[in-house]
Amino acid sequence: MADIDGRAGHAAPRKRADARRNEQTLLDAAAAVFVTSGVEAPVRDIAAKAGVGIGTIYRHFPTRADLILAVYRHQVEACAAAGPALLASSATPHAALGRWIDLFVDFLATKHGLAAVLQPDNAGSDALHAYFLDRLVPVCARLLDAAAEAGEIRPDMDAYDLMRGVGNLCIGADNDPRYDARRMVRLLIAGLRQSRST
Amino acid sequence: MADIDGRAGHAAPRKRADARRNEQTLLDAAAAVFVTSGVEAPVRDIAAKAGVGIGTIYRHFPTRADLILAVYRHQVEACAAAGPALLASSATPHAALGRWIDLFVDFLATKHGLAAVLQPDNAGSDALHAYFLDRLVPVCARLLDAAAEAGEIRPDMDAYDLMRGVGNLCIGADNDPRYDARRMVRLLIAGLRQSRST
DNA sequence: TAAATATACGGAGCATTGTTCCGTTTGTCA
DNA sequence: TGACAAACGGAACAATGCTCCGTATATTTA
DSSP states (O other), rough: OBTTSSSSSSSSOOHHHHHHHHHHHHHHHHHHHHHOTTTTTTHHHHHHHHTTTTTHHHHHHHHHHHHHHHHHHHHHHHHHHHHHHHHSSSHHHHHHHHHHHHHHHHHHSTTTTTGGGSTTTTTTTHHHHHHHHHHHHHHHHHHHHHHHTTTSBBBBHHHHHHHHHHHHHHTTOOTOOTTTTHHHHHOOOOHHHHTTTT | BTTSSSOSSSSSSOOOHHHHHHHHHHHHHHHHHHHHTTTTHHHHHHHHHHOHHHHHHHHHOSSSHHHHHHHHHHHHHHHHHHHHHHHHHHHHHHHHHHHHHHHHHHHHHHHHHTGGGGGGTTTTTTHHHHHHHHHHHHHHHHHHHHHEEEEEEEEOOHHHHHHOOOOOOOTTTTOOOOOHHHHHHHHHHHHHHTTTTT
């Protein structure tokens, strides 16, 4: 069911060796440039760092967003996978939710400029928005449901809204030492809490 | 102390009539374009709408940010002025804070793309960021202080963080029907509340 | 009123960026 | 080894913020 490259075998033609090499080189170069110059770094810079022409970048990643997505896919998947794990290992669903959100915030806050690029209609980078949300909203929804069932939070919170809200709060958290995104997110989560008396 | 134009009279040379006319024309055109195409509309579009050359725009408003700022200055001032008024007329400081934040959110949410442009380091539009925050943070701080003194909210909330957080939550609120920024802001304010028992 | 001057105008042009196109190079396979 | 598809490189295009400077015009002055 899988060929030598580990890809599913539906008539997907095997790539040339130089192509595979370049793809990896590009991913590494992009990751490096994103760390130093932020996610909005010019495509040309990444091509230069990889020692490759611009055309090559665009054959492998048809769009800036595709490249960004490829670079961070692993971490998004890890975050998605952490949801159920936390739910199983935490004392209460609310604790699991809190820790999971922390994970997400850590991820966004350390990636210079990533949060800003997650919005819809960002000049064609909708692909990023769609991937992040499609992947994480269901996980978040499950955590919310569990916490709501346990009566720990208000039951009417929408997972999509929460993810967008948290993502938005993280925008510009780097390059502004005065602004503490984590703190604001904690506040938001606090607002979610169900006052038993209410 | 004021000349015919109503400006303070410190050796500020009187502008030519066509210059004053064009400045107003540009402000009107910019406001109109911002409504239909958003705050990120190309400068050329605004120049075209106003029927003037690009050079003219840049003489009056050296930077995109200056133009945006000039268009919305009145509303920012109104928002700033509303703070003390609400504090005086509301039942409790917390109610005043809530209403004031509502005002701010209404303002941001109806201006297509404004919230996104409020961040620092936005490719040189720091002027916008600085103006908004300098003008509104003190007002917000006063409301927070009053509410904290009344014991209605936790006492450690920073006005700057709150303004940035609220602004961030409003980013992309238009062009995404699924996302309800007002709701998230309400949640944030709820999180601010002091549990008397805590 | 007519020249002189300062002020303002218009838009070509520069720099930056995402993206496309296509002639050239290179792996792969028979 | 030769043929050919696959991949490469980078010139070139379009959009956009902004600068520069020759031209036009409002205002002042004689």
